[in-house]
Amino acid sequence: MLDNEKNCAEALTLEEIGSRAKAASVRCAVLGTDKKNQVLQRAAELLIECTPQILEANERDWKLAVERQMPKGLLDRLTLSKERVASMADGLREVAALDDPIGSVSGMKRRPNGLLIGKMTVPLGVIGVIYEARPNVTSDVFALCFKTGNAVILKGGSDALQSNIAIVEVLRRALLECEVPEDVLQLIEDTSRETTKKFMHLDRYVDLMIPRGGAGLIRTVTTESTIPVIETGTGNCHIYVDSPADIVMAVDIIFNAKTQRIGVCNAAESLVVHRDIRSTLLPALELRLKEKQVELRADRDSCEFLSDAVAATEEDWGAEYLDYILSVKTVSNIDEAIAHINRYNTGHSECIVTTNYMHAQQFLREVDAAAVYVNASTRFTDGNEFGFGAEIGISTQKLHARGPMGLEALTTYKYIIYGNGQVRS
Amino acid sequence: MLDNEKNCAEALTLEEIGSRAKAASVRCAVLGTDKKNQVLQRAAELLIECTPQILEANERDWKLAVERQMPKGLLDRLTLSKERVASMADGLREVAALDDPIGSVSGMKRRPNGLLIGKMTVPLGVIGVIYEARPNVTSDVFALCFKTGNAVILKGGSDALQSNIAIVEVLRRALLECEVPEDVLQLIEDTSRETTKKFMHLDRYVDLMIPRGGAGLIRTVTTESTIPVIETGTGNCHIYVDSPADIVMAVDIIFNAKTQRIGVCNAAESLVVHRDIRSTLLPALELRLKEKQVELRADRDSCEFLSDAVAATEEDWGAEYLDYILSVKTVSNIDEAIAHINRYNTGHSECIVTTNYMHAQQFLREVDAAAVYVNASTRFTDGNEFGFGAEIGISTQKLHARGPMGLEALTTYKYIIYGNGQVRS
Numbered sequence: 001m002l003d004n005e006k007n008c009a010e011a012l013t014l015e016e017i018g019s020r021a022k023a024a025s026v027r028c029a030v031l032g033t034d035k036k037n038q039v040l041q042r043a044a045e046l047l048i049e050c051t052p053q054i055l056e057a058n059e060r061d062w063k064l065a066v067e068r069q070m071p072k073g074l075l076d077r078l079t080l081s082k083e084r085v086a087s088m089a090d091g092l093r094e095v096a097a098l099d100d101p102i103g104s105v106s107g108m109k110r111r112p113n114g115l116l117i118g119k120m121t122v123p124l125g126v127i128g129v130i131y132e133a134r135p136n137v138t139s140d141v142f143a144l145c146f147k148t149g150n151a152v153i154l155k156g157g158s159d160a161l162q163s164n165i166a167i168v169e170v171l172r173r174a175l176l177e178c179e180v181p182e183d184v185l186q187l188i189e190d191t192s193r194e195t196t197k198k199f200m201h202l203d204r205y206v207d208l209m210i211p212r213g214g215a216g217l218i219r220t221v222t223t224e225s226t227i228p229v230i231e232t233g234t235g236n237c238h239i240y241v242d243s244p245a246d247i248v249m250a251v252d253i254i255f256n257a258k259t260q261r262i263g264v265c266n267a268a269e270s271l272v273v274h275r276d277i278r279s280t281l282l283p284a285l286e287l288r289l290k291e292k293q294v295e296l297r298a299d300r301d302s303c304e305f306l307s308d309a310v311a312a313t314e315e316d317w318g319a320e321y322l323d324y325i326l327s328v329k330t331v332s333n334i335d336e337a338i339a340h341i342n343r344y345n346t347g348h349s350e351c352i353v354t355t356n357y358m359h360a361q362q363f364l365r366e367v368d369a370a371a372v373y374v375n376a377s378t379r380f381t382d383g384n385e386f387g388f389g390a391e392i393g394i395s396t397q398k399l400h401a402r403g404p405m406g407l408e409a410l411t412t413y414k415y416i417i418y419g420n421g422q423v424r425s
Numbered sequence: 426m427l428d429n430e431k432n433c434a435e436a437l438t439l440e441e442i443g444s445r446a447k448a449a450s451v452r453c454a455v456l457g458t459d460k461k462n463q464v465l466q467r468a469a470e471l472l473i474e475c476t477p478q479i480l481e482a483n484e485r486d487w488k489l490a491v492e493r494q495m496p497k498g499l500l501d502r503l504t505l506s507k508e509r510v511a512s513m514a515d516g517l518r519e520v521a522a523l524d525d526p527i528g529s530v531s532g533m534k535r536r537p538n539g540l541l542i543g544k545m546t547v548p549l550g551v552i553g554v555i556y557e558a559r560p561n562v563t564s565d566v567f568a569l570c571f572k573t574g575n576a577v578i579l580k581g582g583s584d585a586l587q588s589n590i591a592i593v594e595v596l597r598r599a600l601l602e603c604e605v606p607e608d609v610l611q612l613i614e615d616t617s618r619e620t621t622k623k624f625m626h627l628d629r630y631v632d633l634m635i636p637r638g639g640a641g642l643i644r645t646v647t648t649e650s651t652i653p654v655i656e657t658g659t660g661n662c663h664i665y666v667d668s669p670a671d672i673v674m675a676v677d678i679i680f681n682a683k684t685q686r687i688g689v690c691n692a693a694e695s696l697v698v699h700r701d702i703r704s705t706l707l708p709a710l711e712l713r714l715k716e717k718q719v720e721l722r723a724d725r726d727s728c729e730f731l732s733d734a735v736a737a738t739e740e741d742w743g744a745e746y747l748d749y750i751l752s753v754k755t756v757s758n759i760d761e762a763i764a765h766i767n768r769y770n771t772g773h774s775e776c777i778v779t780t781n782y783m784h785a786q787q788f789l790r791e792v793d794a795a796a797v798y799v800n801a802s803t804r805f806t807d808g809n810e811f812g813f814g815a816e817i818g819i820s821t822q823k824l825h826a827r828g829p830m831g832l833e834a835l836t837t838y839k840y841i842i843y844g845n846g847q848v849r850s
Contacts, residue, residue, distance in 0.1 A: 026767065030791055103790070109812065115801055117811055120789070124823050207823055228653065228824050249846040256848035342451065364545070364841045365528070366455055376540055376844025385849070386542055386840070387534065398549050398632055398837040399653050400825040412823040415811070416789045419801025421674040423681035424810070 014198050017153060017186050018205030021126045024183035025151035029123045031180065033100040036147055040096035043174035044089040047139065050170045051085045057166035058135065065133075065159050073263065078133045078160055088139045088167075091390075095143035098389045101407050102149045105416065116418040121411050123149035125207035128199065130221055132213040133157035138167045141212075142185050144392045148410040151184040153206065155199055157213075158191035165189065200225035208410075212393055215320065230401060230409075232393030235265035235348035236320045237378045240337045240363070241281055242354035243274035249375060250353040251285050254326075256377040257351070259292040263322050265394060266349050266381040270317065270327040272337045278305045278330065294324045301330035317344045334359050338366050345369055347396040349378035370396060370403035439623050442578060442611050443630030446551045449608035450576035454548045456605065458525040461572055465521035468599035469514040472564065475595045476510045482591035483560065490558075490584050498688070503558045503585055513564045513592075516815075520568035523814045526832050527574045530841065541843040546836050548574035550632040553624065555646055557638040558582035563592045566637075567610050569817045573835040576609040578631065580624055582638075583616035590614065625650040633835075637818055640745065655826060655834075657818030660690035660773035661745045662803045665762045665788070666706055667779035668699035674800060675778040676710050679751075681802040682776070684717040688747050690819060691774050691806040695742065695752040697762045703730045703755065719749045726755035742769045759784050763791050770794055772821040774803035795821060795828035 047054070058080040065075055101121050108118030127150045131137045138156060145152035156164040168187040175182045188199060200209065203226045211221035215234045222229050239257055241250045257268035273281060282305035286296065297316045298309040309328065316327040317340070331337045334352075341350050351373035352363040360374045371381040381404060383391025388406030395401045401409035472479070483505040490500055526546050533543030552575045556562045563581060570577035581589040593612040600607045613624060625634065628651045636646035640659045647654050664682055666675045682693035698706060707730035711721065722741045723734040734753065741752040742765070756762045759777075766775050776798035777788040785799045796806040806829060808816025813831030820826045826834035 026793075029793075111810070111812060115805060122793075125793075228822075246846070252846065252848055260849055360843075368451075368454075368547075368550075369839060371840040371842060373842045374844055376842055376847040377849050379849040380540060380842065380847065381840075385536070387536060397653075402837055403840045412827055414794060415796040415806075415828045417796060417798045417801055417805065418785075419799055421671070421677065422801040422805065423677055424685055424802050424804040 013190070014188070014195065014202060017188065018126070018202045020183040021151040021153050021186055022205045024181040025123070025125050027181050028146070028151055028184045029102075029125075029149045031149060033102075035178065035180065036100065036149070037096040039146065039174050039178045039180055040092045040143055042178055043139070043171050044092040044096075046170045046174050047085055047089040047092070047167070050166075051082055054085055054163065054166045054170070055080055055082070057162040060162045061133075061135075061160055068159075070159065074133060074159075078135065078163075080135055080163060084136065088136050091136075091140050092143050095147050095390055098147065098407060100147065101411050113422050114420065115422055118416055119413045120416050121413050124410060124412050126151045126153065126205055127410065128153045128155070128202070128206045128209040128227060130155045130196065130199070130209070130211045130213075130217065131157065132217060133159035135160045135163035135167060137212060138164050138187075139171060140390075141392065142171055144390055144407060145410060146184060148407050150410055151186075153186050153188065153199070155188045155191065155196055161189065161191060197224060200227065203227045210393060228400075230393070230395050230405070231397045232395055232405075233265045234320055234346045234396060235267070235394075236270065236318060236344060236346045237266060237268050237349045237351075238270045238272050238341045238345060239268050239351045239353060239378065240272040240331075240334075240341065241274060241277060242334060242337070242352055242356060242359050243276040244355050245274075245277060245281075245353045246355055246375075247277065247280050247284060250281055251288050253351065253353055253375070253377050254285060255288050257379055258289065258294060258326050259324070260377070260379055262324060264379075265320075266378050267322070268326065268351075268378055269319060269321050270329060270344070272329045272331055272340055273302060274334075274337070275301060275330050275332055278302055282306050282328075289326070292324055294326055296326055296328055298328035299330055302328045320346065334362060338363065342366075342368050347398075348394065349373065349381040351376065351378050370394065438615070439613070439620065439627060442613065443551070443627045445608040446576040446578050446611055447630045449606040450548065450550045452606050453571070453576055453609045454527075454550075454574045456574060458527075460603065460605065461525065461574070462521040464571065464599050464603045464605055465517045465568055467603055468564070468596050469517040469521075471595045471599050472510055472514040472517070472592070475591070476507055479510055479588065479591045479595070480505055480507070482587040485587045486558075486585055493584075495584065499558060499584075503560065503588075505560060505588060509561065513561050516561075516565050517568050520572050520815055523572065523832060525572065526836050538847050539845065540847055543841055544838045545841050546833075546838050549835060549837050551576045551578065551630055552835065553578045553580070553627070553631045553634040553652060555580045555621065555624070555634070555636045555638075555642065556582065557642060558584035560585045560588035560592060562637060563589050563612075564596060565815075566817065567596055569815055569832060570835060571609060573832050575835055576611075578611050578613065578624070580613045580616065580621055586614065586616060622649060625652065628652045635818060653825075655818070655820050655830070656822045657820055657830075658690045659745055659771045659821060660692070660819075661695065661743060661769060661771045662691060662693050662774045662776075663695045663697050663766045663770060664693050664776045664778060664803070665697040665756075665759075665766065666699060666702060667759060667762070667777055667781060667784050668701040669780050670699075670702060670706075670778045671780055671800075672702065672705050672709060675706055676713050678776065678778055678800070678802050679710060680713050682804055683714065683719060683751050684749070685802070685804055687749060689804075690745075691803050692747070693751065693776075693803055694744060694746050695754060695769070697754045697756055697765055698727060699759075699762070700726060700755050700757055703727055707731050707753075714751070717749055719751055721751055721753055723753035724755055727753045745771065759787060763788065767791075767793050772823075773819065774798065774806040776801065776803050795819065
C-alpha cells in the first residue's frame with residue numbers, strides 16, 4: 001500500500017514537472033532575443049552576487065563526497081570556487097553574445113503556383129538533460145537551451161544536489177525578475193534511480209533527452225529512454241600514420257592527441273601505422289611519449305620497433321582508455337587502415353597523417369565518423385574550436401546532429417507558406 | 426525444441442540480412458553519382474521489360490486478397506497494372522534526374538589556427554522501411570535510399586508479398602548488372618509479426634527506421650523499435666478562419682483541403698472559426714460542402730448558423746477522420762485559435778485564412794506544426810509540391826527531419842578538417 005502510494009506521488013511530481021515545462025516552452029518559444037539575453041545577463045550578475053550561497057551549498061556536497069570517499073578526479077569536478085562560479089557567469093554572457101538562431105527563415109522560394117515557401121528555425125520544445133556531478137553543467141546547459149527558446153528539465157548527479165539546487169534557484173530568480181516563466185528551468189531533486197528511470201519515460205512532455213557523462217550513463221539512457229536521445233561523448237579516436245608521412249608532424253600530432261588532456265572524448269586512443277614507416281616513426285614516438293609515461297600496447301608487427309611495448313589483445317582495439325595508454329596496430333595500406341578504423345571507432349574523431357593527396361581525400365570520404373582530420377590533432381573536435389561559440393556536447397550518432405553540437409543542434413524547423421488563396425487541383 | 430530451433434533460424438536470417446546490409450552500405454556510400462543513376466535507369470528499363478512477371482505475381486496476391494475479402498480501397502492500392510508499373514519506372518527515372526546530395530561540402534571556413542573545416546553530406550547507412558500492401562512503395566523507397574547512398578531493408582505487407590518479391594528481384598538484377606552489391610536492397614520475406622518485431626530491434630545494423638502506412642502501424646513501430654524512428658503521416662489538420670477574412674477564399678480553401686482527396690494526411694479535419702464571421706462563413710460553407718455530402722460536427726456556438734450539423738464531442742477535436750467529416754470549433758480570438766490548434770494538432774499542416782497582416786505573422790510564428798500556411802490549402806504539404814522532386818514521407822516529429830522528406834532527410838553529415846600539423850595548446 002505504502003509503496004503504491006509512494007509511486008503515485010512520484011509519478012505525479014514528474015508528471016507535473018513535465019506538464020509545467022511544456023506550458024513554459026510554448027511561451028519561451030516566442031520570446032524575443034533581447035528578452036532572452038536580458039535573462040542571461042541578469043543570471044550572470046546574480047551568480048556572482050550569490051557566490052557565497054552557492055559555495056556554501058557546494059561545500060555541503062563536498063563534505064559528503066569526501067565522507068563517501070569520492071575519487072580525486074571526480075571530487076575536483078564537483079568542487080566550485082569563486083573563480084569557477086565567475087567562469088559559469090562568463091559562460092552565460094558568452095551565450096548571450098551569440099546570434100539567436102530562432103525565427104530565422106532560410107531557403108524561401110516562390111513555387112510556380114505563387115506559394116512562397118521557406119524554412120523557419122524553431123525550438124525543439126522541452127529538453128531533458130541527465131548529467132553527473134559537475135555543477136557547472138547546470139548553468140551551461142540552461143544557457144544553451146534557453147537561448148534557443150527551449151524549456152529544460154535537469155537531472156544532475158546526487159553528489160552535486162545541493163550545489164545544483166542553489167544554482168537553479170539563482171537562475172530561476174533571474175527568470176522571475178525578467179518576467180519569464182520560471183518553469184523553463186526545472187531541476188529534478190529526487191535523484192533516485194527509480195525517478196531517473198521514470199524521467200526517461202516522460203515522452204509525453206519531453207522532446208529530446210541528452211545524457212552528459214561517462215559511457216555507462218550514456219548506455220543506460222539510450223537503452224532505457226523512450227524519448228529520442230542524442231548520444232554524446234564516447235571516443236575511441238585513431239591516428240593513422242600513412243606512408244609517406246611527415247614523421248616529425250606525426251609525432252607531434254600523436255603526442256598532442258594522446259597526452260594534452262587524457263580524460264576527454266577527443267583524445268587519441270589508438271595509433272594505426274603503415275608498415276613501411278614503422279622503423280622511423282615508432283622509435284621516435286616511443287621516446288617522445290616517455291615524457292608522459294605513456295604505455296604502448298602494440299601488435300606483433302609493431303612490437304619489433306618498440307623497446308617497451310606490451311602485446312595488444314583484441315580488446316585493446318575497441319578500448320577508450322581515457323588514460324596514458326595507446327594501442328598500436330600495423331596495416332599494409334590505407335584500405336586496411338580505413339577498414340580497421342570503421343570497424344572499431346565510436347563515430348567520434350579520426351585522423352590521417354599523410355603527404356599523399358589521394359590518400360587524404362580517400363580517408364576524408366570513406367572514414368565514418370563525426371569529424372575526420374588530415375594532418376591535425378583530434379583534440380580540435382570541440383564546439384569552440386569549430387567556431388560555434390558554445391557546445392552542449394559532441395554527438396556520436398548520425399540522426400539530427402553529429403559532432404560538436406552548438407545552438408543549432410537544439411533547434412528544429414517548420415515550413416512557413418505564404419499564399420493568396422491557392423488550392424490544389 | 427522445434428520452437429527454439431525455429432526462433433534461432435529466424436534470428437540468424439535477420440542477423441544475416443542486417444550484416445549484409447551493413448557491409449553493402451559501406452560500398453554504396455562511396456558510389457559515384459553516375460553509377461547510381463545508371464542503376465536507377467537500368468532498373469526502370471527492367472521493370473518495363475519484366476512487367477508480365479510482376480503482374481503475374483501481383484495477380485496471385487490479388488486473388489488471395491479477394492478470397493480474404495480485403496476492403497475495396499486497400500485492394501485498389503494493392504493492384505498493379507501495366508500503367509502502374511510504367512509509373513514506377515518513371516519514378517526511378519525521376520529520382521535519377523535529381524541532384525545527388527552526397528559528398529557535397531558546405532560552410533567550409535578557415536579557423537584562426539589555419540584549420541579548414543567544412544560539413545560533408547554523407548549517407549545514414551542502413552535504412553529500414555516497414556510498409557503496408559502498396560507494392561509501388563517498394564521501388565519508390567529503393568530509389569530514394571539508393572540515390573542517397575544508403576542500403577535498405579524492406580518489410581512490406583504480407584498481402585503484397587508476391588508482388589514485392591518480383592519487384593525486388595528485378596531491382597536486384599539491375600544492381601547486379603551494374604556491378605553494385607545486390608545487398609544494398611533486401612526484402613524480408615517472412616512477414617510474421619514475430620519477425621517484424623525482431624526487425625525493429627536490429628539496431629546493431631539499422632541506422633533509421635521509417636514506417637509508412639496508417640496510424641496503427643506507425644504507433645506500433647514507434648513503441649517497439651529500438652532503432653531511431655521517423656514518424657510519418659498522421660494529420661489532424663486545421664483551417665482557422667479569422668476575422669476579418671475573405672469569405673469566398675475561405676470557402677474555396679476549406680472545400681479543397683477537406684474534399685480534394687479525403688484519405689490523405691494533409692486533408693483538413695477541423696475548421697476553427699472566429700465567432701464574428703460565423704454568420705457569413707458557415708451558411709456559405711455548408712452549402713458548398715453539400716456537393717460532397719460532408720458531415721459537419723460543430724460546437725454549440727457554430728451549430729446556430731448551420732442547418733444540418735451534429736453536435737461535436739470532445740473526441741472530435743482530436744480525430745483524424747480521413748472521411749467526409751469536418752469538425753467545427755468556435756473561438757473568440759486568434760490566441761484561442763492558436764491554443765486550440767496547438768493542443769489538438771498532430772504536428773502536420775495548419776492554416777489561417779485572414780486579411781490581417783499581424784494575425785498572419787503571429788499564426789506562422791506560434792503554431793507548432795511541420796507546415797504552417799497563410800491563405801492556402803493544407804493539401805500542398807507534399808515533397809513534389811514543395812519542389813523536392815520526390816518524397817519518402819511527411820515527418821510529424823521534430824528531430825532530424827520535419828515535414829515532407831526529400832533526399833536530404835536520408836542523409837547526415839560529417840565534419841572534414843584539412844590541417845597542416847595543427848596541435849591544440
